[in-house]
Amino acid sequence: MNITRRLFVTGSTIALATPALLRHGLAQSGPIKIGSLTPLTGGGAPYGPEKAKAHRAVVDLVNANGGVLGRKIEVIAEDSQTNPEAAVRAARKMIDADQVSAIIGTWASSETIGIMPLCQDANVVQLFSGSSDNLPDGDKKRLCFNLQPLNKAWCVALADLAAKRGYLKVGFAGPKNDFAASMGASFGKSLQAVGGQIVGEPLYYNPTQVSYRAEAEKLIASKAPALFLAGYVTDFTALYRELVRGGYTGKVFALSFAVGPDFKKAVGSAAEGILHGSPVPPVGKDSYDAYLRLVGVKPNGQIQFPYGCAAYDEINLLLLGMASAKSTEARALSDNIMKVANGPGERVTTFAEGAKLLAEGKSINYDGASSSADFLPNGMLKSRDFALYEIKGGEDVSILTTTSTAE
16 A cells, blocks of 8 residues: 555654544543652662552552442552653653553652753653752642752751751762752751851762762861751762761761661661651541551551652642543643642542542542642642751660641
8 A cells, every 4th residue: 555745744743642632632431541650779769669559559549449430440550760761751751652641659859840841841740749949840730749848948857957966067978969959958048047058069869870988078178067968868878978987976967768777777886866857748647547557557656658759649630630630631630639628618538538529529638648739830749847856875866856837
């Protein structure tokens, strides 16, 4: 059979247009495809699996009860590798080949920012847990929702703690990425606001390098009485070991996700005295307990799976937004995610509760497992609980818990 060039070009144009059309207008009886893009390897590897498991657990339950809009949900799962280049490749495949309606689950801010232009161009909604202060800047279409507080909220609490402990001169180091750069800038401002200052220039390093001896030597040479190290568990562990070997005796501040069980096991008693902080879920609240039970974990009054609970909220908000909008079209979906998150309406903590009320024509207000899940107009959280700890005897001893409110 002969195919003319004109027919070929016309057919190619239709093929190129198909992904967007399929997302928003065609194959309405087929599954609704959602991209689950989580860090299963790299710096976020300790937390990616719990996010992916939460996405899958909610979708399995929803599908067992009929799906959404009369359609099953299909999860397209990929590993972001805690790497923006890998995340972009995965997102491009999800958007162009899989024709997803949304991409959820990115953890590192650099991943989220990296894929944002693709999602904006394709009108794909994003829900994620990132903290770079630059996250709102790339969302020109109001398609993004963040389940984490931004760095400036973290840094106010950490700078206050440093000041209360008498550390007004603090050195800073972190990996070369948007998250650490934003953290360094925000911490400097917060420390200055309480009468302190960053010692020397912030030090940024390659998070995948073989040795951190040179970085440790520079930090020790700065003679800073305290250091804030904003790294992930792998690079933080390696850098901290070099500081200990080099004889550093000052106070170290860190982020809680970097000093978990893997870190404590690796450095042993050398972890003693490290101060750290992070956003925390509402332990003991019915919404948090419901998440834990869904993923097969018994609530014990302690923080368990701090990022899985955010992923639980990501997928619940997305599916409730679809049910409320009666559509997967991006603008309607985004507007209705905001509507079910912020209310007003009857409080719900699961998709089943919310879908039942929406079907009855009632308004709802989703109360999350990670937070109240109320958003500012730019899609960033209004507030989130934040906890500060000190490592004593190999355990995280709570110093205080506070609520950080966005500006």
